[in-house]
Amino acid sequence: PKALSCKGKEVENVFNIRTPEDANRVVKLATSKNVVIVGASFLGMEVAAYLTERAHSVSVVELEEVPFKKFFGERVGRAVMKMFESNRVKFYMQTEVSELREQDGKLKEVVLKSGKVLRADVCVVGIGAVPATGFLKQSGINIDSKGFIVVNKMMQTNIPGVFAAGDAVTFPLALRNNKKVNVPHWQMAHMHGRIAALNMLAHGVEISTVPYLWTAMFGKSIRYAGHGEGFDDVVIQGDLDELKFVAFYTKSDEVVAVASMNYDPIVSKVAEVLAAGRTIRKRDHCGFFLFFRTGDMSWLTGKGS
Numbered sequence: 091p092k093a094l095s096c097k098g099k100e101v102e103n104v105f106n107i108r109t110p111e112d113a114n115r116v117v118k119l120a121t122s123k124n125v126v127i128v129g130a131s132f133l134g135m136e137v138a139a140y141l142t143e144r145a146h147s148v149s150v151v152e153l154e155e156v157p158f159k160k161f162f163g164e165r166v167g168r169a170v171m172k173m174f175e176s177n178r179v180k181f182y183m184q185t186e187v188s189e190l191r192e193q194d195g196k197l198k199e200v201v202l203k204s205g206k207v208l209r210a211d212v213c214v215v216g217i218g219a220v221p222a223t224g225f226l227k228q229s230g231i232n233i234d235s236k237g238f239i240v241v242n243k244m245m246q247t248n249i250p251g252v253f254a255a256g257d258a259v260t261f262p263l264a265l266r267n268n269k270k271v272n273v274p275h276w277q278m279a280h281m282h283g284r285i286a287a288l289n290m291l292a293h294g295v296e297i298s299t300v301p302y303l304w305t306a307m308f309g310k311s312i313r314y315a316g317h318g319e320g321f322d323d324v325v326i327q328g329d330l331d332e333l334k335f336v337a338f339y340t341k342s343d344e345v346v347a348v349a350s351m352n353y354d355p356i357v358s359k360v361a362e363v364l365a366a367g368r369t370i371r372k373r374d375h376c377g378f379f380l381f382f383r384t385g386d387m388s389w390l391t392g393k394g395s
């Protein structure tokens with residue numbers, strides 16, 4: 091995990107969460123205390139949601155103007171932010187941490203670049219992770235500029251007999267025209283491992299899965315399928331204020347990902363369509379518009395009229 095590089099970064103009670111033990115430690119220390127979370131993406135937001143019922147205060151610090159901006163886009167991010175605010179989470183956006191101050195070696199205050207000083211007994215840092223592949227530098231295995239191991243559709247590296255899988259790799263994703271992507275989620279790591287194992291046994295299978303994940307906060311779940319990196323438009327159906335919506339992420343007219351809240355089973359249906367190798371287009375697919383007018387999803391499965 092990436093760590094903060096600011097002054098005071100070594101004070102006690104500042105955590106990256108990697109293990110259940112880390113999480114339990116945070117919960118114990120945060121109970122009835124002031125918590126500051128740095129980073130408003132999956133890790134930070136899930137921790138924030140969980141701690142609202144236990145901590146005295148929960149504050150979130152983030153560089154962007156809304157949570158999940160890169161992943162879910164601005165409008166969905168803003169809707170999620172409102173849900174958190176109504177559950178007494180305070181956001182400090184478009185700023186970052188400049189200093190962690192201590193008393194007796196333990197965290198006492200988090201100072202922001204904006205000048206704001208937050209009281210803090212516990213700080214959880216969720217600002218991303220980098221692959222721990224440094225040990226492969228001299229191995230001859232292809233590593234990209236960000237440190238990810240480059241594999242083909244069979245999860246093979248450039249070295250015969252060497253396979254790689256999971257968070258540490260970039261692999262060609264069929265639904266993004268075989269663009270090399272990194273998808274650091276459980277379902278994908280599981281599928282990678284399976285494909286790699288089959289190919290070690292000379293089964294000659296290629297990966298063709300659609301990334302699928304969900305996140306749960308305050309008893310509500312956002313489901314997501316596809317790979318929206320670089321999306322240039324978001325088409326939303328439903329009601330963001332009521333947190334009942336589906337968002338289609340498109341790039342050059344093509345749906346590359348979909349997210350929903352309280353709108354099942356649209357995300358699973360879209361995932362099935364994309365997994366079958368079909369392309370859903372923003373403009374020319376009449377079913378897309380039919381769905382917007384009537385909510386009819388039969389065009390996705392091809393079983394309806």
Ligand SMILES: Cc1cc2nc3c(=O)[nH]c(=O)nc-3n(C[C@H](O)[C@H](O)[C@H](O)COP(=O)(O)OP(=O)(O)OC[C@H]3O[C@@H](n4cnc5c(N)ncnc54)[C@H](O)[C@@H]3O)c2cc1C
Binds near residue numbers: 222303
């Ligand atoms: C706090 C947290 C919450 C998450 N929540 C979700 C979620 O809700 N949904 C979801 O889909 N995904 C979630 N993820 C992501 C998910 O855990 C990962 O995508 C998945 O674990 C990746 O599997 P992996 O095998 O690639 O890597 P890991 O599970 O990280 O396993 C890598 C293993 O390799 C070991 N290792 C590292 N370097 C070396 C080395 N040089 N030699 C030998 N061993 C080494 C590590 O110790 C570790 O045991 C979460 C991750 C975190 C940290």
